[in-house]
Amino acid sequence: MSRRVFTSALLLLLVVMMCCGIGGAANAVESRSGDAQQPQWADIFVPGKTQVVAKDGSASGTMLSFNTPSLSSAGGVMAVFAQGVVPPVSPDEQKKPDFETDVVAGYINSAWDWSSLVAEVNMNTWRAYAILGIKREADLVGIAFNPTTIAKGNKVFLLVGRGEKKYDNNTKNWKLSDPDIQLVVGEATQFKEGEQSGKINWSGPVSLLKQITDGSQSDAKVFYPGGGTGVLMEDGTLV
Secondary structure (H helix, E strand, C coil): CCHHHHHHHHHHHHHHHHHHHCCCCCCCCEEEECCEEEECCCCCCCCCCCEEECCCCCCEECCCEEEEEEEEEECCEEEEEEEEEECCCCCCCCCCCCCEEEEEEEEEECCCCHHHHHHHHCCCCCEEEECCCCCEECCEEEEEEEEEEEEECCEEEEEEEEEEEEEECCCCEEEEEEEEEEEEEEEECCCCCCCCCCCEEECCCEECHHHHHHHCCCCCCCCCCCCEECCECCCCCEC
16 A cells, blocks of 8 residues: 555544544454454544643643544645544633634654554654634633644645634623634744654634635625635646
């Protein structure tokens, strides 16, 4: 099997694994061949367990859940993406707290075999990384949702919905304001000494909503990314 075919097969297998374990930690299932035992899947992101490093690298914490998984491979780095839900916190007991969400990524060396991958994600040093960073204020929480990824060469193109939820004192509810669709471009980096895998450096987000609405003939007022993995066409078009 060629390396390209193996990588594609591994990407597909990881999608299946992540979909099985999104809501919680799925137990590893083992297949037996004689005396050999080999896990058939591994939990990439585990709610309440996987440490997620903040965008500025200042702290880490866990997520309440992970949703909308996708995968991309660029420059020898496989990146596993998900929408991470931050546990709600409200200093005001009169307000029902709302959820914050961010896009997180875990980085995998595409040269690892299956045993190495399973061992790495099961180590206490395994980390996910927040890509965007979100606001948290008394009456405002930031959200990032439906991450959609496409890889081309050594770059990853991340399309993501962004917005803020503001607390309405009249209705006692949180309302979405200023919804946007943003593009973030990442470039794969080389391995550094002591690292098991390279990472992806991300640029600042660029708003695409005005370009979409100005060029659309539809009466639709709100646009959201589809989520998951996009498609790279033969002519280089990203879909």
